Amino acid sequence: MSTATQIPFVEYLRLEPTPHLVANECTSCGARYFDRRNACAACFATDFTPVDIPTEGVVRSFSIITFAAPGVEVPFVAAVIDCGGTSVRANIINCPPDPEHVSLGMNVRLATTVVGTDSAGVEAVNYGFEPA
Amino acid sequence: MSRSDDIWILGIHMTKFGKHPNLDVVDLGAEAIQGALADAGVTMADIGILAAGNLLGSGSIAQQLQKQVGQTGIPAYNVSNACATGATALRTAIMAVKAGEVDMGLAVGVEKLAGAGLLGAGGKAKADNDEWERNGRFGAVGPVDGRIGTESMPGVFAQIGMEYGHKYGGADFELFAKISEKNHAHSTLNPLAAYNKAMSLDQIMNDVMIAYPNTRPMCSANCDGAAAAVVINGEKLKTLSLEQQRRAVKVSASILTSDPWQEACQVLPDVNTLTRSAAHQAYEQAGVGPQDLNLVELHDCFATAELVHYDNLMLCEEGGAVDFFESGAAHRDGRLPVNVSGGLQSKGHPISATGIANIWEVCQHVRGEAGDRQIEGAKVGLAHVIGLASACGVHILERSAA
Numbered sequence: 001m002s003t004a005t006q007i008p009f010v011e012y013l014r015l016e017p018t019p020h021l022v023a024n025e026c027t028s029c030g031a032r033y034f035d036r037r038n039a040c041a042a043c044f045a046t047d048f049t050p051v052d053i054p055t056e057g058v059v060r061s062f063s064i065i066t067f068a069a070p071g072v073e074v075p076f077v078a079a080v081i082d083c084g085g086t087s088v089r090a091n092i093i094n095c096p097p098d099p100e101h102v103s104l105g106m107n108v109r110l111a112t113t114v115v116g117t118d119s120a121g122v123e124a125v126n127y128g129f130e131p132a
Numbered sequence: 133m134s135r136s137d138d139i140w141i142l143g144i145h146m147t148k149f150g151k152h153p154n155l156d157v158v159d160l161g162a163e164a165i166q167g168a169l170a171d172a173g174v175t176m177a178d179i180g181i182l183a184a185g186n187l188l189g190s191g192s193i194a195q196q197l198q199k200q201v202g203q204t205g206i207p208a209y210n211v212s213n214a215c216a217t218g219a220t221a222l223r224t225a226i227m228a229v230k231a232g233e234v235d236m237g238l239a240v241g242v243e244k245l246a247g248a249g250l251l252g253a254g255g256k257a258k259a260d261n262d263e264w265e266r267n268g269r270f271g272a273v274g275p276v277d278g279r280i281g282t283e284s285m286p287g288v289f290a291q292i293g294m295e296y297g298h299k300y301g302g303a304d305f306e307l308f309a310k311i312s313e314k315n316h317a318h319s320t321l322n323p324l325a326a327y328n329k330a331m332s333l334d335q336i337m338n339d340v341m342i343a344y345p346n347t348r349p350m351c352s353a354n355c356d357g358a359a360a361a362v363v364i365n366g367e368k369l370k371t372l373s374l375e376q377q378r379r380a381v382k383v384s385a386s387i388l389t390s391d392p393w394q395e396a397c398q399v400l401p402d403v404n405t406l407t408r409s410a411a412h413q414a415y416e417q418a419g420v421g422p423q424d425l426n427l428v429e430l431h432d433c434f435a436t437a438e439l440v441h442y443d444n445l446m447l448c449e450e451g452g453a454v455d456f457f458e459s460g461a462a463h464r465d466g467r468l469p470v471n472v473s474g475g476l477q478s479k480g481h482p483i484s485a486t487g488i489a490n491i492w493e494v495c496q497h498v499r500g501e502a503g504d505r506q507i508e509g510a511k512v513g514l515a516h517v518i519g520l521a522s523a524c525g526v527h528i529l530e531r532s533a534a
Contacts, residue, residue: 007264009279011271033398035269042393060298061400063290064344065282072278078287078343080295080400087396089281099305099344104298115274118263124273126280 009115009126010034019112019127020055023086024048032086055110056132057083062104064097077102081129093128107132138366139226140380141529142236143172146492149357149480150326151246157186157358161193161242162200164358164485168238172362173376176202179362180234183209183224185217185241185484188248197240206234215433216388217241218359218487219517219525223388225363235368241484242358249354251285286343286351286434288520291400293345293436296443302454303439305345309336312350312435312477314463319474321464321505326355326480350435355480359488377534381495384418384512385528391521401521403437407444410526414514415446418528422446425468425528426510427497429490431518432475442470445516445526464507472497472505487517487525498531 008015012022012034023032028045032053039046062079065072077092079102094111095101108129115124145167147160155163161184169175184194194208207228213220218241225237264273270280277283282291297303316331331349339347364372369380389410394402415421422445430445432438439453447468448456456462462470473479473493476486494513496502502510511531518524 007273009273010276011266031393031395035398036271041398061291061295063282063287063294063346064341065278065284065287066344067286067340067342068278068282068284071275074278076278076282078282078291080281080291080396085395087399089399091279091281104294115279120263122264124264 005121006123006125009124013125013127015112015125019110021053021088021110021127022050023053025051053086053088054084057081057088057108057129059092059102059104059106059108060087062092062102064099064102079129081108091128092130094130137230139230139383139386140364140366140369141361141383141491141495142174142364142369142376142380143168143170143362144360144488144492144495145171146324146359146485146489147357148324149355149482149489152356155356157189157193157242157244158196158200160244160356160358161186161197161240161360164242164360165197165201165238165240168360168362173373174236174362176204178236179204179206179238181207181209181225181228181237183211183221183237183239185211185221186243187212187214187217187483188243188245193242213523214519215431215481215483216487216517216519216523216525217484218489219527220388220487220523222361222363222488222491222527223386223525226383226386229363229365236362236364238360238362239488240358240360241486241488243482243484244356245354245482246356247354282343284343286346288401289434289437290343290346292403293434293439295400296440296453300451300454305337306333307454307457308345308350308435308439309333309347311432311438311457312336315432315471315475315477316349318464318472318505319478322474322479325474325478326353327478328474346434346436350477352433352476352481353478355482357480357482357485357489359485359492361488361491374534378532379499380532380534381498382530382532383527384420384530385414385526387414387417387526389413389524403518403522404440404444406522406524407441407516407518408446410524411445414526414528420512420528424512425514427469427472427494427507427513428516429471429473429493429513430516432471432477433481433518435477438471438475441516445514464505469507472507490515490517491527491529494529498529
């Protein structure tokens, strides 16, 4: 599939060369952020450098959401993944959404999924984490 | 004008929490204010500052209330601080009194929330046939809620409880449900609670799952309600009647914190660090420790949240929240009763009222006026509230020596 027809769902997801997340790391204190920054919330410095986040991690917390706002498909598993010391918010995907299959401390790895296609034929690709 | 560092609650009132289809926010807020003034034995003419909160309202609740209960030209502050709005209003009034600008202040919080449904979640979906367009601080091409974790409150607080389980172990679905069972049992003695029926562990665990491990009765109840308080400095209090002095409740500590930066705090709200910090400051300011408390009203917006705050408020050893609960300490006949009002899960959580209503509950006990649910001999209590993301209010209240 040509990458020209795919875009990442969020700016901090990179699809090339293989899918991975990129954080804005404060060059002064090392704090990491996934959003657009004005300054570092930890040390107030204003210089950041992009860093690749490991694609494998451990489930530090999760909830199985069975009741959500209109338009949000349920059930799904919301989680916080510890990726080598950087916390990442994500869904756990490619896994039955029940407490028998999702557990604290479970090893997971980044995976991608197509969210939808727009009128120009461009696919938006999102990330999640699947059991490793 | 007298100046004193001593701060007292002279009068306080909460309305019945629940459904009030025939009352609007002004009716409810006015009822709370008039109740607090009557309890204090003063009128609007004595009040030097008004701080008011109504999170989902128009932003001018203070002036709307003044127009019903008394327009005296005093400064009116409209405050907004998520679920900590009520505590923030009280804190605002206390700061003005403590600064010596006024002798007496009034704080009120009111919310109409019955039938509001799920809070915190949602987002605007892309219209069909549009081209992808990046929005927001993550540059997302669509709503992230449900696609990159959750923004729903039950799910966020579920993860906060589960994270504690991951760190220390022992916290599972059944444990969280037992916490809810305790609070629903407590609520049977509270006529002002929105719901006051006991629920069995089976009923709680088999009710509708909202966000595992929180079932519906483990979530705070959306409802209508208001609460208000009159605060006064120690010098002025001495000029009032002996009865007013006897019933006044000492505010031994009044603390408001926000969350200091921590790794992951912008990924999952960190309700722990700021609560621990507020508790630490409050104990120091009051000169009391957790072992001196006779009761605690803490922010159990979800059963999963109550557990972590046993630890954050230092009611137990670090990492010992599960053992603390399993020992029976938090039950009303336990060593340190927690949420004898029924907590947010049964008493209800009309957002802006909550941070004053939990102080009202503690005041009732230290005054010896809590009726059937009185904790015998209660002298000192702590009230805690959390708003995302994040604000934490902690107040320590003590019985008058007069």
